[in-house]
Amino acid sequence: MSEVLINQILLAFMLVIAIGVLYQRNLFAAAMLMSIYSLLAAALFVVLDAVDVAFTEAAVGAGISIILALGTLALTCGEQKPRPVLATGPLLVVLLTGGMLIYGTLDMPYYGDPEAAAHTGVASRYLQDSANEVGPPNVVTSVLASYRGYDTLGETVVIFAAGIGVFALMGRGRRKATRKVK
Amino acid sequence: MEALGLYNYWLVIALMMTGFYIVITSPNLVKKIIGLNIFQASVFILYISMGKVAGGSAPILADQVTLYSNPLPHVLILTAIVVGVATTAMGLSLVVRIYAAYGSMEEDDIEVMDRSETDG
Incomplete structure (x- = not known):
């Protein structure tokens, strides 16, 4: 039970960071947040028993990706032009897609079910x-x-x-x- | 516990959709790739959480352990992480070239420049 709780706390942190990236106009900060996101994902993989994946995500996702992103920002510019973040059309598309994905999970086996087809x-x-x-x-x-x-x-x-x-x-x-x- | 059975997947879908939203709304190309990375990492989490067996242990064989989580999604995602970094590197180098050619990496600025070039 506590495992599930840790999962959900980590996922909630990640959601906060993803929304932070959405609102962040400084690209350097956005790249850093992406790295933190990957690090949290690596922590989550440890809880989910995927230790090898956690290693790779921490090294490659949180390490190499951020180096690539910072290198790109060094060669270009680090600031995004100010623009409104919320737009109705894309929001509708995203909500529709999310709704369909959630509908798709309804007949999935429950989390941690040992009898699952997989x-x-x-x-x-x-x-x-x-x-x-x-x-x-x-x-x-x-x-x-x-x-x-x-x-x-x-x-x-x-x-x-x-x-x-x-x-x-x-x-x-x-x-x-x-x-x-x- | 039963009611929360799918809650994990729903949170992951929320993460995915945040990444997707960044990809489709952000006009900045670097930000788009960052959004793509977030989308990608969320898909990885979806796969790995499907491989979890309640009470299971990491799939490293030991005498005292009887129940292991499913190793197959782990392998698939290991491959996917590395391929993801390859595509990120490719995308970011394209951004560098675009910035060198146009002096901007905002999608709408580039479009305006393209249009004025074909008109003039």
Whole structure:
């Protein structure tokens, strides 16, 4: 029960921070709030038993993302033009989407239900057999590196493609600049 | 407890929609990407909370533990987090290039400049 309470307190904090981002006009502060949001998400993942995800979220979500955002702000400008935050049309779209998503959750299994469909499929096999079939005691590692290894390979390809893209975008300006110097 | 069974998901949906609202209303491109990150992190939380088993432990095998949470959503989200950072990096570098070309990263300013260019 206390676990559920911690969950909801953390989620409430996150909601406050998300609304803070919405109203924040200073982009530096908005980027910092995004980092805090990721850190709270990492704390929440620990409560939800996803320790590996918590590590990654804290390192990548709260760490690398903020570095990327601050780097961008250093190359551009840090202030947003003042504008009214609330607009009727988008608010309507968002409320409608949210309402439909909530309608979609109505027949979902309850939080923490051990009988939920997600737990009866291949997951129980991973938990039972991965120690013999793969080895490491951490089931997440076994699934990531062995059972769903192709997923991880695809992820690496995405990272590689994104890296190439970033170099292609950012490198061009630098090359032009050096040519001018000559 | 029963009445609160879906409450977690609803809070996550509220978070998601806040991120979505930032994405569609903010004319500033960096703020849009920040909103996208918030949206993304909320989807991760939705997945991970579906993998939670009440009374379960983290899926690291030990002799004393009998009940584990579902490891499959954890793996999927690990991949998604890393891919999310890749897309963020890509988006932010596009913003840098746009700022270098237009001197602004406000969507409506850029649109005005584009229009005056095609008209003139």
